[in-house]
Amino acid sequence: MKVHLILLMLLIATEKIHSSRYRRSADPLAYKNYLTKANAILERVPLIDGHNDLPWTLRNYAKNQVGILNITDLTNVEPWASSPSSHTDVIRLRQGKVGAQFWAAYVGCTTQYKDAVTRTWEQIDVVHRLVNANPDTFEFVTSAQGIEDAFRRGKIGSLIGVEGGHSIDSSLSVLRMMYDMGVRYMTLTHACPTPWADNSQLDNAGGVPVSNGLSAFGKIVVKEMNRLGMLLDLSHISRKTMKDALETSVAPVIFSHSSAYAVCNNTRNVPDDVLRLVAQKKGVVMVNFYSDFVTCGISKATIEDVANHMDHIRNVAGSDYIGIGADYNDVSKYPDLFSLLLSRGWTENELEKVAGLNLLRVFREAEAVRNQMAANGVKPFDDWIPQTDMPAESQPCNTGDYGNKTNPIVGNAAVRIQLSSFSFITLILYYVIPWFSLSPK
């Protein structure tokens, strides 16, 4: 009887906790309190968003003519206003208290083996021009310290991420030049495999791996990114490529815009075993807000749905490994998300890390790896991709080992002898014989 009474009292107590939690979240005064705290967090530390496709919409709707476009308020400017993929303008960035933004230099897979490099340069260029055209709002930055400095000056630190390995056309030279132009992360693939890395769609039923994760050349791409201090972005890649990249990279990695696979089983999301590996390597998963990846497209994603993904990643990996990478979404809602997380028991300290300190830690570590490799005398990796790795579809627009005279076709001793006899005959025909015939008799 006593036991029953104790159980009954426990039940009433638990019920009280639940209902008081419910009332607290429904209580406007409590909500206001959380919102005040959330805003204060985002004033103390920069909120760093890992992925924004504004440059792509600039291409789609304005042919990249940023000079004549006022991006202060696009809520009434068509086609921006009614576009389902445009939610960013200066007013909304400021409302959302965005401290730094990785702008995506994205071009689609249809450009692979064609003009991907040119098109990507155009997107890198448009980010530079967007920043230059709006100096009161943006500041171009290329380092963790740069993000903090811009934030202190009240500017939105602007960084570039290249979304898709096809953008470098399998060339480490292009990768290095893109780093020189300010690119600070590269997503290893987009929605297609590159000749050196498999993409996430290959994990769907019927998908056939091309490189079985990262090829040998893909691992060299990873090492060169480490040497440069460019962050590896594992969003969009296959599960095996994620594991290969985590194993190969010395620096911690990021997922610039991915959520939790256990909550929505889209292959664009991060499975639990990989979440644990990211934590082991001290990386960061920047959570995506896009409905297809948050609710698997079943309903329009709400901030509650996003918070469910964050709760899950916190349970599996820990709050030291979570960030924000909204992707296509309304950038004005971050204070609401942070209020909700406070109401769910997240601490202010955890939310400072989620907002930006986790990404800053990863960025600083990647910079430290770069510095250490330089101190160890590691030289640029100057490998060319083996032509045998290039698929047939690359052939029409690919000059192979262009200009190279040391490959087996012209590089063996027999060919060199043929070439030197050819030069000898040329010398006789063009110089020696005419000299004799012109000599005075």
Ligand SMILES: [Zn+2]
């Ligand atoms: Zn993406």
